[in-house]
Amino acid sequence: MKTLEDPSTKDVVAIKRTISKTLRSRLRARGVTVASIARDTGTSRTAIRRVLDEDNTSITLHTMVRTAFSLGYRVRLVLEPSIEKIERVAPPVEVEPLLRELGESLDRLPMRR
Numbered sequence: 160m161k162t163l164e165d166p167s168t169k170d171v172v173a174i175k176r177t178i179s180k181t182l183r184s185r186l187r188a189r190g191v192t193v194a195s196i197a198r199d200t201g202t203s204r205t206a207i208r209r210v211l212d213e214d215n216t217s218i219t220l221h222t223m224v225r226t227a228f229s230l231g232y233r234v235r236l237v238l239e240p241s242i243e244k245i246e247r248v249a250p251p252v253e254v255e256p257l258l259r260e261l262g263e264s265l266d267r268l269p270m271r272r
Contacts (some may be wrong), residue, residue, distance in 0.1 A: 171216050178223065179213035187210070200225040215221040 186196070193211070197204045201220055209215045210226045224234045250258055 175216045175218075176205060176213040178227070179211050182230055182232070183211050185232070189230065191230075196226060196229050199229040202226075 186193075193207045195202050197207050200207070200222070202225065206218070206222050207226055209218045210223050220236075227234050
C-alpha cells in the first residue's frame with residue numbers, strides 16, 4: 160500500500176485537491192447544485208460529491224471529466240517521463256578539448272558575491 164510519503168501518492172493528492180477546489184469554485188460561481196450536475200452527467204450525487212471532495216482520490220477519470228465538462232472545463236492529461244537514475248558518462252574523446260577549454264574559461268570568470 161502506498162503511503163503519503165510516496166511521491167506518486169503526493170502527486171495524486173495534490174492533483175485531486177486542485178481539481179476539487181477548481182470545480183467547487185465553479186459550482187458556487189454558477190450557482191448550480193450537486194443534483195443538477197449529477198443529472199447533467201448521468202451519474203449520482205454521491206459520485207459528484209466524491210469529485211468535489213479534495214480528500215477523496217477514489218474517483219474514475221470518466222466521472223471527473225464529465226463533471227468538469229458539465230462545469231465548463233476541458234480536462235487534459237499529460238504524462239511526463241520521470242528520471243529514475245542519473246549516471247555519469249564519459250564524454251566522447253572528440254569533445255574533451257572543448258570541455259577543457261570551457262572549464263578554463265569558467266575558472267577565469269570573476270567570483271560572484
